[in-house]
Amino acid sequence: MEAIVRMLYEAAVRAALVALERNLLPDALVRRLTRLLLARRLRLRLGYQPTAELQLEELVRFSRVRLKPMPASRVKAQPMPAVGLITSFPLEDMPIAVDTDKAKSQHYELPTSFFKLVLGQNLKYSCCYFKEKTSRLEDAENAMLELYCERAQLKDGQNVLDIGCGWGSFSIYVAKKYKNCEVTGICNSSTQKAYIEEQCRHLELPNVEIIVANISNFEMEASFDRIVSIGMFEHMKNYKELLKKISLWMKEDSLFFIQHFCHKTFAYHFEDDVTVLNHWLLNGSHYARTS
Numbered sequence: 001m002e003a004i005v006r007m008l009y010e011a012a013v014r015a016a017l018v019a020l021e022r023n024l025l026p027d028a029l030v031r032r033l034t035r036l037l038l039a040r041r042l043r044l045r046l047g048y049q050p051t052a053e054l055q056l057e058e059l060v061r062f063s064r065v066r067l068k069p070m071p072a073s074r075v076k077a078q079p080m081p082a083v084g085l086i087t088s089f090p091l092e093d094m095p096i097a098v099d100t101d102k103a104k105s106q107h108y109e110l111p112t113s114f115f116k117l118v119l120g121q122n123l124k125y126s127c128c129y130f131k132e133k134t135s136r137l138e139d140a141e142n143a144m145l146e147l148y149c150e151r152a153q154l155k156d157g158q159n160v161l162d163i164g165c166g167w168g169s170f171s172i173y174v175a176k177k178y179k180n181c182e183v184t185g186i187c188n189s190s191t192q193k194a195y196i197e198e199q200c201r202h203l204e205l206p207n208v209e210i211i212v213a214n215i216s217n218f219e220m221e222a223s224f225d226r227i228v229s230i231g232m233f234e235h236m237k238n239y240k241e242l243l244k245k246i247s248l249w250m251k252e253d254s255l256f257f258i259q260h261f262c263h264k265t266f267a268y269h270f271e272d273d274v275t276v277l278n279h280w281l282l283n284g285s286h287y288a289r290t291s
């Protein structure tokens with residue numbers, strides 16, 4: 001019986017995805033389904049709490065402590081069989097990142113020609129900042145890249161690490177603007193590295209080095225004045241281990257700037273081996289206009 005329910009569920013999800021990709025579902029339905037799926041995930045993992053504060057407490061507990069596995073009777077009642085597993089693995093017990101090959105085949109090793117069609121001229125693959133209603137994507141890319149420099153307190157002459165550098169939007173922006181900065185980018189895609197290196201040759205930027213590695217198992221003996229990570233933490237599971245690793249690449253006065261998307265109330269507080277000095281919120285309308 002369980003197998004039949006699972007088959008039906010998977011078939012329904014496949015059909016919904018095909019309809020979604022063909023743009024056959026009205027926006028209102030897509031939003032409704034997204035909310036239902038997210039609510040279901042939260043409910044299954046944590047149980048709804050009566051107030052936002054209690055819900056946040058539960059979420060923090062989920063990220064930090066081993067939860068009791070769900071009773072078998074409750075697991076069986078759910079159509080998704082993985083639920084029992086999810087609840088018994090808090091983030092701290094997971095590797096830094098999982099299923100990294102999947103994200104590579106879905107996005108990061110696709111031909112760059114595709115991203116040239118769908119992204120702005122900096123190939124920024126993350127949220128841009130639309131200062132004005134009339135801002136174009138290129139303006140919004142540049143406005144956001146400039147905001148990162150300001151918020152990370154970047155200065156010429158610093159050495160900068162860009163973790164999850166994509167097609168080099170931030171690395172190249174910094175290398176162009178601050179000629180005495182040495183920029184190191186890390187990504188897990190040889191396609192991205194090839195594109196950035198080609199751009200750096202074209203723009204005559206000798207101050208960029210790109211390393212292809214999986215951040216989960218990558219080690220290096222180096223330290224940086226500024227470390228930035230834009231849109232990569234969404235791929236990560238064990239933030240504690242990752243922050244421990246990153247903190248070893250920081251000096252006493254280094255700063256680390258992260259951009260990640262989050263729920264406005266249930267944002268994770270990245271305070272493992274680092275101290276949060278400041279944080280900023282940008283509402284989702286900027287990402288909606290970016291993509």
Ligand SMILES: C[S@@+](CC[C@H](N)C(=O)[O-])C[C@H]1O[C@@H](n2cnc3c(N)ncnc32)[C@H](O)[C@@H]1O
Pocket residue numbers: 097100103108123124125126163164165166167168169170186187188189192213214215216229230231232235
């Ligand atoms: C959403 S893209 C953001 C790219 C870039 N920061 C930007 O704003 O355009 C995420 C980046 O993280 C990298 N990434 C994802 N998982 C990774 C992993 N396990 N190790 C190293 N890089 C990873 C991807 O290759 C990609 O460059």
